[in-house]
Amino acid sequence: MxxxxxxxxxxxxxxxETxxxxxxxxxxxxGFQLTLVSLRHPTDKRTHPINDEIVAPVTYLPEYLHHEPRRVFAAWRAVRRLPGYRAAFRSFLRDLARDATRNRVRRFGQALVFAAEFPAGAKWIYSHFIHTPSSVARYxxxxxxxxxxxxxxxxxxWTSPDWELREKLAAADWAVTCTAGGSRHLKQLADDAGKVSLVYHGIxxxxxxxxTAVSYDRNGGAPENPVRILSVGRAVKKKGLDTLAHALARLPEDIHWRWTHIGGGELADELKSLVDRLGIADRVEMHASRPQSEVLAEYRQADLFVLPCRIxxxxxRDGLPNVLVEAQSQGVTCISTPISGIPELIEDGRTGLLVPPDDITALRSxxxxxxxxxxxxxxxxRAGQDxxxxxxxxxxxxxxxxxxxxASGLTSSVAQEKLAS
Structure with missing residues (x-):
C-alpha cells in the first residue's frame, strides 16, 4: 500500500491554479494515495482537462461555520478528548490574540472538522499555500x-505576518516554495533553514x-492583420493590467494591434471601464478564466505576451507566474517586470524584456x-522557449x-515496486 x-x-x-x-x-x-481537502467550494463553471485525470476524492470543509453548525459541533465533541487537542487549542488562542478575526475562528473550526473526519489511513498532511490552508493543516x-x-x-x-510564518515553519517538518526570493525570506524566518527548499513549479x-511552426512576421503595419497581444491572469492589483491598458493607448497610431485578456477577476469591471475611457475598447477582448487547452490555443496565436506585475x-505580489512559463514555451516574446521570481525566468534583453513596474512609458516603448x-x-x-x-x-x-x-518516510507505490524488483 x-x-x-x-x-x-x-x-x-x-x-x-493549474x-x-x-x-x-x-x-x-x-503512486501516492491522495485525499484532497478543500476549504472552499469551487465557483468556476468549467475545469481544466488535467482535473479530469485526478481521481483523488475531495472532502469539502464547512466554508462558513454557521452554515454547518451541527457538523462543527459534532467534530468538536469527537476530537476534544484527543491527546493533541489542548495543544492545538492553545496554539489557536495565541494566534487569536494576535489576529482577532472571524477568519481565524473559521480556520480552527475547519481544522476541528478535518481532524474529526480525517481520511482513514492518511499518514501525512500537506498544505498548498502557507496562509489559511496551512493554519487548518497545522491545527x-x-x-x-x-x-x-x-x-x-x-x-x-508576502501578506502573512512574520510571526505566523515563523511559527508555522517551526511546527512543520518542511516547506517548499517556487521562487528564490520566497525561499530566502522563509529561510530567514525558519528555525532551521534546511527546512525550506526551492522547487519551481515548471510546466x-x-x-x-x-x-510545429511559429510566425514572427506581423509588425503592426497592416490594419487587416494587427499584431496580437495577450495577457492571462486574474484582474487584480498585482497584475498591473491598468498599466498595460494605459501603455496600449499610447502606442503610435500607425501600429495596429489587438489585446486579448483572459482571467476575469475582481477588478475586471474596473479594467473594462478603463479600456472604455481610454478609447481602445474596439481593439480589446476580455474573457473570464478559460480551460488550459483554450489558453494554449491563444498562446499559439499571440505575437506578444505582456504581464506588467507590481507589488x-x-x-x-506574484511569485513566478506560470502563464509566463507557458507563453515562453510556445515561443511567444514576453514582457514583464523584475518582481519576485520573474527575473529567474526572464533575463532582460536575452529571453524577454523587463520594465519597471507602473512605468507606462517604459512599457509602451x-x-x-x-x-x-x-x-x-x-x-x-526562441531564447525564452529554450x-x-x-x-x-x-x-x-x-x-x-x-x-x-x-526523506520523511513516505513511499509511493512506484518506489515500492522498484524496491521489490
Whole structure:
C-alpha cells in the first residue's frame, strides 16, 4: 500500500491554479494515495482537462461555520478528548490574540472538522499555500499529533505576518516554495533553514510542447492583420493590467494591434471601464478564466505576451507566474517586470524584456520596439522557449518534491515496486 497524504487546498478545482492540479496529478502518477481537502467550494463553471485525470476524492470543509453548525459541533465533541487537542487549542488562542478575526475562528473550526473526519489511513498532511490552508493543516496536525508540510507561493508569503510564518515553519517538518526570493525570506524566518527548499513549479511539456511552426512576421503595419497581444491572469492589483491598458493607448497610431485578456477577476469591471475611457475598447477582448487547452490555443496565436506585475499596496505580489512559463514555451516574446521570481525566468534583453513596474512609458516603448522589429521578437521568443525547455520541465521539480516526501518516510507505490524488483 502506498503512503496516503491528505492535501489541504484553498479551493479545488480552480481554473487559476493549474500548477496545483499539475502537482497533484504528478503525485498521483508517482503512486501516492491522495485525499484532497478543500476549504472552499469551487465557483468556476468549467475545469481544466488535467482535473479530469485526478481521481483523488475531495472532502469539502464547512466554508462558513454557521452554515454547518451541527457538523462543527459534532467534530468538536469527537476530537476534544484527543491527546493533541489542548495543544492545538492553545496554539489557536495565541494566534487569536494576535489576529482577532472571524477568519481565524473559521480556520480552527475547519481544522476541528478535518481532524474529526480525517481520511482513514492518511499518514501525512500537506498544505498548498502557507496562509489559511496551512493554519487548518497545522491545527489539525496538532490535534491528531501528525507530521505535516507546506507549499508556499506568493501572496501567502508576502501578506502573512512574520510571526505566523515563523511559527508555522517551526511546527512543520518542511516547506517548499517556487521562487528564490520566497525561499530566502522563509529561510530567514525558519528555525532551521534546511527546512525550506526551492522547487519551481515548471510546466508539463507534454501539454505545452514546441509548436510545429511559429510566425514572427506581423509588425503592426497592416490594419487587416494587427499584431496580437495577450495577457492571462486574474484582474487584480498585482497584475498591473491598468498599466498595460494605459501603455496600449499610447502606442503610435500607425501600429495596429489587438489585446486579448483572459482571467476575469475582481477588478475586471474596473479594467473594462478603463479600456472604455481610454478609447481602445474596439481593439480589446476580455474573457473570464478559460480551460488550459483554450489558453494554449491563444498562446499559439499571440505575437506578444505582456504581464506588467507590481507589488500591491498590501504587499501582495506574484511569485513566478506560470502563464509566463507557458507563453515562453510556445515561443511567444514576453514582457514583464523584475518582481519576485520573474527575473529567474526572464533575463532582460536575452529571453524577454523587463520594465519597471507602473512605468507606462517604459512599457509602451518596450512593446513598440518588439512590435516594429519582428527579428528581435523572434530572437527573444526562441531564447525564452529554450530557457523553459532547459530549466522548467515539471518532471524535475516533481522529483524534488517526491524526494522530500520520501526523506520523511513516505513511499509511493512506484518506489515500492522498484524496491521489490
Amino acid at each position: 502506498s503512503s496516503h497524504i491528505a492535501v489541504v487546498l484553498k479551493c479545488y478545482p480552480r481554473l487559476s 500548477f496545483v492540479a499539475q502537482e497533484i496529478l504528478e503525485l498521483q502518477r508517482a 489539525a496536525a496538532e490535534i491528531r499529533e501528525m507530521r505535516w508540510s507546506a507549499s508556499a507561493h506568493a501572496k501567502d508569503i 508539463d511539456l507534454s501539454r505545452f510542447g514546441r509548436p 500591491a499596496p498590501n504587499g501582495d 518596450a512593446m513598440e520596439g518588439v512590435i516594429r522589429d519582428p527579428s528581435l521578437r523572434e530572437k527573444l521568443g 530557457r523553459v525547455f532547459q530549466a522548467f520541465d515539471h518532471r524535475a521539480s516533481i522529483g524534488q518534491l517526491i524526494g522530500r516526501f520520501e
